[in-house]
Amino acid sequence: MSTTETTAPPERAGASAPAVTVAGLHKTFTTKEGRTQALTGIDLQVAAGEFVSLIGPSGCGKSTLLRIIADLERPTTGEVRVFGTSAPQARLDKAYGIAFQQAGLLGWRTVAANVELPLELHGVGRAARRVRSTELLELVGLSDFAARFPDQLSGGMQQRVAIARALAERPRLLLMDEPFGALDEMTRERMQTELARISAETGAAVVFVTHSISEAAFLSDRVVVMSPRPGRITTTVTTGLGPVGQRTDALREDPRFFEAVTAVREGLHAGSAGTPAPDAGTDGRSDSTRPAT
Numbered sequence: 461m462s463t464t465e466t467t468a469p470p471e472r473a474g475a476s477a478p479a480v481t482v483a484g485l486h487k488t489f490t491t492k493e494g495r496t497q498a499l500t501g502i503d504l505q506v507a508a509g510e511f512v513s514l515i516g517p518s519g520c521g522k523s524t525l526l527r528i529i530a531d532l533e534r535p536t537t538g539e540v541r542v543f544g545t546s547a548p549q550a551r552l553d554k555a556y557g558i559a560f561q562q563a564g565l566l567g568w569r570t571v572a573a574n575v576e577l578p579l580e581l582h583g584v585g586r587a588a589r590r591v592r593s594t595e596l597l598e599l600v601g602l603s604d605f606a607a608r609f610p611d612q613l614s615g616g617m618q619q620r621v622a623i624a625r626a627l628a629e630r631p632r633l634l635l636m637d638e639p640f641g642a643l644d645e646m647t648r649e650r651m652q653t654e655l656a657r658i659s660a661e662t663g664a665a666v667v668f669v670t671h672s673i674s675e676a677a678f679l680s681d682r683v684v685v686m687s688p689r690p691g692r693i694t695t696t697v698t699t700g701l702g703p704v705g706q707r708t709d710a711l712r713e714d715p716r717f718f719e720a721v722t723a724v725r726e727g728l729h730a731g732s733a734g735t736p737a738p739d740a741g742t743d744g745r746s747d748s749t750r751p752a753t
């Protein structure tokens with residue numbers, strides 16, 4: 461791994477450090493079929509409390525990037541820091557929570573016991589666990605379902621349990637990989653509004669992988685557009701839609717929302733058409749940023 465300097469100060473994992481700093485990241489997978497260059501020249505910074513989406517065609521490396529930030533994969537070269545510490549240290553510090561497309565709940569545990577699982581694994585006592593799961597289920601609107609089992613819940617409710625579980629240890633960073641991908645459109649929009657509220661209430665930074673242009677625009681402070689072969693960042697769109705806590709359903713009919721959607725769509729099309737974004741270098745790497753118009 462390189463020793464690339466980053467803007468993240470190496471001191472304590474303090475409030476001043478960005479939630480995520482990725483610098484000069486490359487990732488190549490080597491299998492018996494050959495080598496896949498999954499990510500190249502990724503530079504990305506996510507501020508504390510910021511909501512950033514990753515969007516791009518299938519195979520562009522979104523999940524790989526998220527997994528590297530979560531220390532579930534190692535970079536080939538480059539550096540990742542989470543609140544100023546290394547990714548492995550952040551994992552030990554439980555600095556982030558994770559939620560994936562499948563809620564991944566344990567069917568034999570109640571809703572409350574699923575939410576409490578990370579706390580149980582880390583030795584938190586029974587009474588403290590129950591206090592925390594009670595407040596988290598209230599946060600995600602499932603107080604009446606604590607004693608139910610996952611298969612008694614709808615898909616959207618299961619995903620809310622998964623989000624509550626990801627928040628159990630009060631992470632300052634949430635890593636989410638298509639968490640609403642399996643939900644119908646109506647439920648999905650409701651979950652987006654819920655997530656906006658929850659992220660505002662907790663103050664957690666969010667790195668959110670999605671295929672949905674409108675979802676990315678609605679939720680994000682910035683949308684990072686990626687293109688494949690090898691996966692790289694082509695454009696970053698700043699949505700300019702105000703604090704995430706103000707993302708209510710009314711925003712969906714606001715012209716500023718449509719402008720953000722258009723900016724993300726144009727960024728995606730430019731990347732997928734193989735058109736280099738402005739400032740793209742001959743090595744295919746681009747650090748260009750473009751604010752929403």
Ligand SMILES: Nc1ncnc2c1ncn2[C@@H]1O[C@H](COP(=O)(O)OP(=O)(O)OP(=O)(O)O)[C@@H](O)[C@H]1O
Nearest residue numbers: 489490491496498517518519520521522523524525
């Ligand atoms: N463990 C692995 N071993 C080998 N190749 C991998 C591995 N994980 C991912 N890849 C390859 O890396 C590339 C990026 O995969 P990744 O899953 O990150 O894409 P993605 O953007 O999340 O796609 P999708 O939108 O379909 O989820 C793909 O070419 C994939 O085949």
Ligand SMILES: [Mg+2]
Nearest residue numbers: 522523524637
């Ligand atoms: Mg993926």
